[in-house]
Amino acid sequence: MIELRDVDLSFGDRAVLRGVSLRLSERRIGVIGANGSGKSSFMRLLNGLVLPNRGTVTVDGLDTGTHGKDVRRKVGFVFQNPDNQIVFPVVEEDLAFGMKNLDLPKDQIAARINEVLARYDMTDLREYPAHLLSGGQKQLLAISGVLVMEPDWLVLDEPTTLLDLRNTRRIARAIDGVNQHVIMATHDLDLIAGFDRVILFDQGKVALDGPPAEVVPAYERMMG
């Protein structure tokens, strides 16, 4: 479980999140809200990329401030722009990157790479230069690079914003199929229609928190 207790976050004297308390344990959690409402900041708290100015964030009881490395093993993060999280020039090398830090034996690294490439129909792209992939393939690679680390949580910040409809659907299917708990911020309300829970942020506060059937219409009314 991920738990936030009375969290404040600010950059300089600009308050970005105020008094956020949440217990997250559902399998599929959506995060919505207007531009600048604090979604990304909230997501970045979950794996310790940023630390709260007040309050605590814990993952299975581990504080993100004091157990950053362990927390990041449990919480995988996918960014909006896959170009910024693909670190190695070739598909296969990039998939191996995180695993090398786990000191996994070579054959196990290879097995996980095979498995994830097959799962997303990318076996032919194993030795392909990452910069020549399409946008959808890049995002699948970015997600794969996180999944091979076998985290418990998959946190995604607008993973489909840069993609066309077909690739958005492809990513949505991929996300739908993972065993991990998923927390996804998005402006595409269709993506979270089937989720267990949706959290609506407004000006740095949790404005509404409940099933999508309740939260999404309220958000649509709010946006006019």
Place this chain on the structure above:
Amino acid sequence: MLDLYSPGTSRLHRARAGWKLLALMAFGTAIFLTDTLWHVLAAGGVVVALFLLSGLTLRQAWAQVRPAIWILAILFVVQGIINSWALGAFVVARFAVLLTAAGLLTLTTRASDMIDAITFGLGFLRPVGVNPAKVGLTFSLALRFIPVLGQITQEVREAQKARGLERSLIAVALPVAIRTIKMADDVADAIDARGYRP
């Protein structure tokens, strides 16, 4: 230039990156020690033969030299005027052969293997505070982001062209710089998020 690795199963592809790197160093040194043109030309012949034996094409060999063609031309003219045309030809041949040999290494070696070899080779610097793994990561990031930077520059240039500003250095350089800095920030976060442990 940017499609660095060309997949294959030749002997050269399968050889250990570290040995290939050492061989290239020895080859480069030898090329710079000799002062006989036909030595250099013979070495060039060997390199080209290795291209073909590794399943690569003459076109790929030429592609290693092509980006440097203007620099080589200038070198040739300058040497020709200052010293002699024969020396000019010699110097240019030497550089061209070296470039081709270096290209052969990058085409037949995965970036990650090369980086592992560099990381291993730099191990002796550990006692003086150099972290070879970090140096290795730096190399791979450079390789990975050269094309991305090229693409950003392209996008910005097109956007400014639409506004008739493509000839303004500031209008192109500034957005590129800002996007690059922002990207560097994000990349650092991503490396962190992916559990990198130097």
